[in-house]
Amino acid sequence: QVQLVQSGAEVKKRGDSVKVSCKASGYSFTNFPIHWVRQAPGQGLEWMGWINTATGDTRDSQKFQGRVTFTRDTSANTAYMELRNLRSEDTAMYFCVRLYYTSAWDWGQGTLVTVSS
Amino acid sequence: QSVLTQPPSVSAAPGQKVTISCSGSSSNIGSNAVSWYQQLPGTAPKLLIYEDNKRPSAIPDRISGSKSGTSATLGITGLQTGDEADYYCAAWDGSLSVRVWVFGGGTKLTVL
Numbered sequence: 061q062v063q064l065v066q067s068g069a070e071v072k073k074r075g076d077s078v079k080v081s082c083k084a085s086g087y088s089f090t091n092f093p094i095h096w097v098r099q100a101p102g103q104g105l106e107w108m109g110w111i112n113t114a115t116g117d118t119r120d121s122q123k124f125q126g127r128v129t130f131t132r133d134t135s136a137n138t139a140y141m142e143l144r145n146l147r148s149e150d151t152a153m154y155f156c157v158r159l160y161y162t163s164a165w166d167w168g169q170g171t172l173v174t175v176s177s
Numbered sequence: 178q179s180v181l182t183q184p185p186s187v188s189a190a191p192g193q194k195v196t197i198s199c200s201g202s203s204s205n206i207g208s209n210a211v212s213w214y215q216q217l218p219g220t221a222p223k224l225l226i227y228e229d230n231k232r233p234s235a236i237p238d239r240i241s242g243s244k245s246g247t248s249a250t251l252g253i254t255g256l257q258t259g260d261e262a263d264y265y266c267a268a269w270d271g272s273l274s275v276r277v278w279v280f281g282g283g284t285k286l287t288v289l
Contacts, residue, residue, distance in 0.1 A: 104179060104280055104281070104282045105267075105283070107277060107278040107279065114210070121277060150277055155221055155222075161210075161227075162212060162227070162269055163224055163225060163227035163228070164214070164222070164269075165224055165227075165233070166220035167223070168221065170221055
């Protein structure tokens with residue numbers, strides 16, 4: 061079965077960077093894009109962007125103004141999301157998601173990133 | 178402020194039916210498929226409805242989706258206490274070159 065397993069919780073300081081990993085299994089990794097969605101405590105879902113796992117092309121939400129980078133390692137079936145210059149409002153649960161056509165069929169378990177001052 | 182608009186909360190008794198609305202515009206719901214997700218407390222969201230009204234094989238037929246114009250609706254019949262969760266609608270928005278994936282703000286379902 062499809063599984064997306066993310067790296068563990070992180071505690072960072074303001075201005076730091078964080079890199080979250082998402083290891084895929086149960087399907088052909090390069091056949092589907094990986095998207096990233098975050099959820100601040102008690103808030104709704106927010107799309108961050110995505111990576112074409114076959115080509116490495118990426119697109120991110122303009123909200124992050126170039127602070128986020130998506131990469132992948134096809135030999136390890138793993139996608140990564142790096143967020144730089146962390147702010148307190150970046151405290152959130154970060155999810156990797158496998159999209160098929162227009163819908164998110166599989167989600168990682170989430171990685172909690174806490175930004176402290 | 179979410180691009181798609183959902184009611185913050187809905188409630189109904191066990192066994193009853195509830196609907197959750199999702200309102201958008203011509204650039205998202207009006208021209209792209211809608212999907213719905215259930216998020217139980219402390220867990221990742223789960224796909225309930227894709228392409229406006231289709232259910233993944235594991236989702237029971239008491240869950241339904243529909244769309245008309247720039248609005249979509251999720252329906253749940255035979256409510257169970259296990260249905261208490263947050264529900265989100267989602268759709269792609271914009272032209273092919275600047276498409277973004279947008280969500281509703283979420284609706285908390287309470288089964289009284």
